Amino acid sequence: MPAFTSASRPFFRRGVRLQHDRVRNRWLIQGPERAWLADETAATxxxxxxxxxxINDIAALLATRYNTPTEQILADILDLLAALKAKDLLREKPSD
Known part of the structure; x- marks a missing residue:
């Protein structure tokens, strides 16, 4: 399964979603018959x-929001999304 690139436009595959558990005040990635905890950084x-x-768009947005170099945020995002893609939680929108 090829890794995402900075130009990739990922999304959750069918049946997977990000949800905030208000009772426990934590983020969850919910999939069929399974859930994973997502920390605040990942949830953002x-x-x-x-x-x-x-992914470039997201990195630029977060770099501005947190006053952090885009390259640093981009590397962290690519690592996070690669791990989620390996678990088959994400898909990539084809190029137009």
Whole structure:
């Protein structure tokens, strides 16, 4: 399974979603018959996975928000998304 690139536009595969558990105040990635905890940093990235925005777009947005170099954020996002793709939780929107 090829890795995402900075131009990729990832989204959750069918049946997978990010949800905030208000009772326990934590983020979950919910899939069929399984759930994974997502920390606040991961949840901030995952909230932008809509298949419309590229990973570059997300990194630029978060770099501005957190006053951090885009390259550093981009590397962290690519690592996170590669791990989720390996678990078959994400898909990539084809190029137009």
């Amino acid at each position: 990235v995952l909230q932008h996975l809509d298949g419309k925005h590229s």
